[in-house]
Amino acid sequence: MLHRILLGLSLLFSLALTGQTSQLETALFQLPDVIFKSMETPAGYTAAYELHIKQPLDHNHPEKGYFYQRAYLSHRGFDRPTVICTEGYDRPNNRNYELSDLVQGNQIDVEHRFFGTSVPAADIFDYQYLNLEQATADLHKINQVFREIYQGKWLSTGISKGGQTTIFYRYFYPEDVDVSVPFVAPLNLELEEQRIYTFLDTVGTEACRTALYEVQKEVLKNRDYALPRLKWYAKGAGLNFTYLSLEEAFEYAVLEYPFSFWQLGGKCEDIPKKGDGKEAALEHLMSTSGIDFFADAGMTGYASHYYQAGSEMGYYGYNTEDFKGLLKALPMEPHPSAIFMPEGLPKTFDGKLVNAVAEWIPANADRFIFINGNADTWSATAVRPTEGIDALWFFLEGLDHGKARIRNMKPQERAQMVSALERWLEMEIE
Incomplete structure (x- = not known):
């Protein structure tokens, strides 16, 4: 008898899911500018689709063309x-x-314009349309279109550059979502962020920072x-160096070393000691x-990213003062930049937007949750706490x-986050 009851409940649940999927597909067919195809459903969801959404190249002048x-x-x-995920790169x-x-929400994960397959055709491709005003307008259109289906609360979230997009999206369209949750998202105010240098000069212990420097010098x-070893490695790995020479790439890798060490969670005890020799130093650095x-x-692969960093999002550079006489391929001054602008395009940074957003946040960023790791290099330029807003x-x-993710929060941190979400979304979270 129990077996029959369970079998009946299972059948009813299956029919309900089938009916909901049919209802969803009917609704998707009615949305303007949306092409969709079914895909494997992730665990915890009832249906999943790959979408291709028609977007204007220029939202202010749709006649200039479009892309999907x-x-x-x-x-x-x-x-x-519904959670809209504001990616910063491609999303294959x-x-x-x-x-x-x-x-326990629906999710719309959006590839950033000019990345992956979300790229205009060659005859209308123009980097001037890769800017935050246009990118957030893409998200706004998706929000407005899918509100026909999902009429409840909306949240936005993103990680790293995607988290930056989350912040800018809320700045341009403050009414689109009820809550914004950017993870490890810097807000860089300069082309060469000085706060990165301050972080690298003070993070961890002096002994650890010195050990990193000794590896750089040794290499x-x-x-x-x-x-010669890097040349053979590059050949085996199929790496080519025409934008930069191999020697330039080598020196960039040396300068990048402490930034990556802290960003990626390096362990100080794993750094080769001063007497461990050149092989150990090179292996750890590489x-x-x-x-x-x-x-x-x-x-x-990162050309569009570099364009955004160099034009309006800001980035970082590399201090060279401690390497006098050791750099041969890169200049001591000006500091080498971590931005490699696409060929033929100058760095014409305009910091008006990022600074406007920095001024907007302290008075307007209600219902934001900013999540960062304090050992991450990018925490140097993260949004800082301010009083007077509900965030x-x-x-x-x-x-x-x-x-720096929810799964790694301490219980009291997670409880604080859940409490705020329940209040803002007017719902219980298990």
Whole structure:
């Protein structure tokens, strides 16, 4: 008898899901400018679709052409909140965000314009339309279109550059979402952020910082040992160096080393000691920063990212003062930049927007939750707490760029976050 009851309940549940999927697909067919196809459903959802959404190249002048922006919809229920994930790069696969699981919400994961497949055709491709005003207008259109289906509470979230997008999205469209949760999101105010230098000069212990510096010096002093080995590594890995020479890439990797060490959660006890020799120093440095990022594939793969950093989002550079006489391919002054602007485009940074956002946040960023790791290099330029607004800031102790997440919060931190979300969303979170 019990078996029959369970079988009947299972059948009813299956029919309910089938009916909801059919209802969802009917609703998707009615949305303007949306092409969709079914895909494998992630655990915890009832249906999932890859979307291609028609977007104007220029939202102010739609007659200039259009492209299709890739996104992914994961559906839980029409009565659930909806989380729009504001990616900063390409999104080749559907990714499940912690916030979506926490609130048991639907999720729309949106690839950033000019990344991945979300790129205009060659005849209308123009970097002037890769700016935050246009990128957030893409998100606004998606929000307005999908509100026809999801009429409850909306949240936005993103990680790293995607978290930056979350902040800018709320700045341009403050009414689109009820809550914004950017993870490890810097707000850089300069082309060469001085706060990064301050962080690298003060983070951790003096002994750890000195150990990193000794590795850098050891590698640079032994470039005749390092470069032939890197040449063979590059050949085996299929890396090409035409935008930068191999020697330039080598020196960039050396300068990048402490930034990457702290961003990626390096352990001070793993740093080779001063007497461990050139082989140990080179191996640890290359496993931490490496030359792959500075090869041709890195230059082209991150071209749109570099354009945004160099034009309006700001970034960082590399101090050279401590390497006098050790750099041969890169200049001592001006400081080498971590921005590699696409070929033929100058760095014409305009900091008006980022500084306007920095001034807007202290008075207007209600219902924000800023989550950072205090050991992450990017925490140097994270949004700082201010009084007078209904928002939360977390600088998670000892956590880096990849670990500053909800799953790694202390119980009291998670409870504080959940309490705020329940109040703002007017719902209970289990």
